[in-house]
Amino acid sequence: MSDPDSLVYIVDDDLSVRDALRNLLRSVGLEVRTFAAAQEFLSSPRPEVPACLVLDVRLPGLSGLDLQRELAEARSEVPIIFITGHGDIPMSVRAMKAGAVEFLTKPFRDQDLLDAVQQAIERDRAARRERAEVAELRARYDSLTPREREVMMLVARGLANKQIAGDLGISEPTVKLHRGRVMHKLGAQSLADLIHIAEKIAPPDNDQRPAQAP
């Protein structure tokens, strides 16, 4: 079974609502999985494709807000669109603060839901792309030798070869050699590229990230 291009999960305990939403989303060409309970959704495997979750706030057992919290704790970053028949403001504020994309109160216009779903999938797609890119760069960074990492960070800070040689106590030609290897290994075309990459892979700690297996 091949994974679809994108996926919409629907968790709603009402059969009519579940079927209607699946039908609507499928009619615009989206792939849909439905669940009657939050627990059912949590225990099902989820393919690694851009996705979003359409979630009823009030569910028997584990509620929609409970599910949102559990997903956050599990670092599962699927965007959530809440739908509810009895929306109240404090609840929607709580949901939005916890990172929900949209909070729709029934009856909502179908187009609003479709827009929200599209937007959420795009957001997830971008987030996934971003995460993949960072992972790729980190893998490349991890293949650098300690000396190359030192040189890279100093270059990214804007130091000239001569200054770097002075700082590290090595000759200028050696710095040039390391620098060339760093550019090659990270696939950077220019100095600007290199600085960009350095920012992406090492936001919190500057140069001494522990080596991780790619």
Add this chain to the structure above:
Amino acid sequence: MSSNNLRLSRTKRPWPVACGVALAATAGAFVLRMAFTPLIGPTTVPFDTFFLAVLVAAWFGGLWAGILSTVVSALASVYFFAEPGRSMLIHNRHDQLSLLIFIAVGLCVALLAHSQNLALDRAERAENAERVERRRFETTLSSIGDAVLATDAAGCVTFANKVALALVCGSEADVLGTHIEDVFRIINEFTREKVESPVVRVLRQGTVVGLANHTLLIARDGTEVPIDDSAAPIRGSAGEMVGVVLVFRDITERRAAEALRERQHKLEAEQALREKEAELARVARASAVGELGASIAHEVNQPLAGVATNADAALRWLSREPPRLGEATESLRLIARDAERAGAVVRRVRELLRKKESGANEPLDLNATIQEVLALARGHLEKDGVAVRTELAAGLPPVRGDYVALQQVIFNLLMNSSEAMAQVADGPRELVVCSRHSGPQVEVAVRDSGPGVDPASMGRMFKAFFTTKPGGMGMGLSICRSIIEAHGGRIAAESNDGPGLTVRFHLPATVEGTEAASTNASS
């Protein structure tokens, strides 16, 4: 000497009488002396008999009568009985001395009699004043409305006014001189134990003593009178206690008036409470109807939302190039299904209304009622995130009763449980509704996994105004109980082994139903 004789000696007689007495006494003495003349001769012992005259005159006539008698006696005795006789001369030196002594003694007697009379006079005035005072005192005590008893320092009754005599049912003769404990017998109204007489306490403590409430006086004829009293010491001039005065009054009428007033207040309060309860019951019923309405609205709204969305989807399927007829058909099928579901809800409401019209006391299947209420309450329960499970016994015999009222009971119990569980942040929210047939009764239990109720409050749960909910009125369960009891059943709550509470009610099954059920069970 008796007071009568004393009174004869009063000097306040008019002066002619006093003079007469003086002269008569002197004349008597003269006659007496004359009577002695044959024995002793005419001119011996001239003064002695006149001492008697002076004494009598001074005693009965006072100072001036005494003096008059002395003077007249002296003149008469000198003239008639002193040597030489028939002359104002006295030859005999012995007689001259006797005359001087007579005059001196006569004047002294007159003065003595006078001072004696003055003293007696003072004493009598004082006695009179005291008598007047006493009479006024007795008149006052006799005419006041309260009963008054006075005792001496030993506790024996020395005075009792009319009211006191009437209350103790005795005459003055019975009471006076009797010890207070035998006259004034009091007991506690409730314990019926003897209460120490306040008089005895005053005698012991020397202070004013009020009586405890709820004291009954037992009269000599055995009648009991509620009284209110106080006792105080009577002090002598040196401050020593010479007796006790006890004042008490019959409070029967006051009691009756108080009781009447109290009863009226109570009746008014009860009336007010009943009206309040009725009003709250109306409000609670109205709010239950409101909640039921919200539930029904939700139940209809879900499938209708499905219809709209499926219709939208159908249009989208058809507008695709090429049109997706299969999916459009499926959409229409879903629309039909949801429309049917909405229709079913409407039918159920209509059914409910029909049963409402059909009135009370119809045989009804509690399982069906539970299902109907659950279907209607579903939205509400879902809103609170409650998972519902039912354990309904098959072949439950019908019960006889008011369908709407019983429906309200079940709805109230579900709502209570649901709201209780909504207070629990974590943990499962499970609601189990069970029915079973036990003996001649049908039992329904609603079990939740909420915070439960502390054992101390368990007994008050079904009373009006008991609530654990912040905005609760405390009417729900009290209404449930009145409905169940009106159906000849009973309702109770118990804590679960685990978290939460179970509310259980029993209703009598119809006889035919019970027979049918037992036939089914045996076959």
